[in-house]
Amino acid sequence: MSMYRRGFLYALALPSLIPATSAAQAGPYPQKPIRLVIPFPGGFTDTLARLLGQKMSEGMGQPIVVDQKPGGSGQIGAAEVVRAPADGYTLFMIHIGTHAVNQHLFPKLSYDAEKDFLPITEVARVPNLLVVSPTLPVRTVAELVAFAKAKPDGLFYASPGNGSSGHLAAALFKATAGVEIQHVPYKGTTEALQDLFTGRVHIMFDTLAQGGGLARAGKVRGLAVTSQQRHPSYPEFPTMIEAGFAGWNTGPWFGLAVRSGTPDEIVRRIQAEAAKALATPALRDRLIELGATPTASTPEEFAAFIKSESARWGRLVRTLGITAE
Secondary structure, eight states, rough: HHHHHHHHHHHHHHHHHHHHHHEEEEESSOOOEEEEEEEEEEEEHHHHHHHHHHHHHHTTOOEEEEEEEGGGGHHHHHHHHSSSEEEEEEEEEEEEEIIIIHHHOOOOOSOOTTTTTTEEEHHHEOOOOEEOOOOOOOSSHHHHHHHHHHHHHHHEESSSSTTTTHHHHHHHHHHHTTTTTTEESSHHHHHHHHHHHHHHEEEEEEHHHHHHHHHTSSSSEEEESSSSSSSSTTTSOBBBTTTTTTOOOOOOOEEEEEEETHHHHHHHHHHHHHHHHHHHHHHHHHHHHTOOOOOOOOOOHHHHHHHHHHHHHHHHHHHHHHHOO
């Protein structure tokens, strides 16, 4: 056979060889580092992402790198994930704000929480802790309600921003308890707490992950947690239900999601690794120590939970006329 004939036959066979070679090179997911975008830098969100990412990377055989994209109440981080390829290499740490509240607060968002994302698994819930300034002469929720009713328009509650979990919990408390307390929104938790310490503002629904330690240090006074049971790491704080607020259950939750269009086998792999990580005693114990409750779920369970949370907080936002401004 001539050299030209052999070359011609090789050229005909080459296209059929390329897909097989590429497929072999692609291999099973994952083949490179995975990025975990978080929309709220610092605090518990950052701690959770790093603890979970480190443990999941052990099972996935690739590092999970935390990438902070703050701003716009989570919109900047969400838009970053929507722009990324739907290949499972960009994860998003979603939150009660990004997927259950923002769509009811903002007339226009940079993303569609339902259409643009595939929920993978819930990973943790953190109850709020109702705290008051140490300058306030109250030690129980009942005393706070009585004091507020005796001083209509005289008390102020702080939050890290309009539409935050702390803001919604306090607005719900105001409506349920029938008290007149004024909202003072801040651009973050640090400034709000500084004014709470000194008594410039009087009330705040902080996260238990942060407020619990501050209460034990005497910087604030903790009155009640907003979970349905007392937290094992902070058993000294009664629940809002014990304080007479039937069915009360508020606080931020966190989970993993990817861009819509990501293959189902990749979604299932990520969910399995997250569930395995959350089941390890070291990670579970650390999250509980921080005031959280580890919570693994299937993609279907998490999607249903998000839908119910969106309906729940949407009703509150509309009823109380809460806006993003």
